[in-house]
Amino acid sequence: MARLAALIVLVIPGILAAYGIKLMRDTFFGIxxxxxxxxxxxxxxxxxLMVLGIGFFAGxxxxxxxxxxxxxxxxxxxxAKSD
Structure with missing residues (x-):
């Protein structure tokens, strides 16, 4: 169950990053x-979206x-040093 939850936690930012890349690509082509x-x-x-998705995954x-x-x-x- 924990592996499934970890997979879901990683898939959602991955989808957001992919959608961000799609938005930037469509902007390049004027869509x-x-x-x-x-x-x-x-x-x-x-x-x-791309920076947040990749950043979450990397973190x-x-x-x-x-x-x-x-x-x-x-x-x-x-x-941390203790004084």
Whole structure:
């Protein structure tokens, strides 16, 4: 059950990122998918969806790999110094 929940958590941002790429591609070819919204807004929305989707996916993988100890030294969390 936990693997299915993790899959769903990763699929939703992936779909949003793919839709963002589609919006940017359609803007490049002059196709409006948002009705009367200007094309520049469609491009910005697509860029935001793509960055958020990929960023969420990358953050999820980094967190999981940190927990399992599979990251290089530069990606490990630094311990806070106590004064």
């Amino acid at each position: 409006s998918n948002l009705g009367t919204a200007p094309l520049w807004f469609q491009f910005v929305l697509g860029l935001a 999820f993988l980094l967190r999981r790999d940190r927990k399992n100890g599979r990251v290089s030294e530069r990606f490990k969390e630094k311990k």
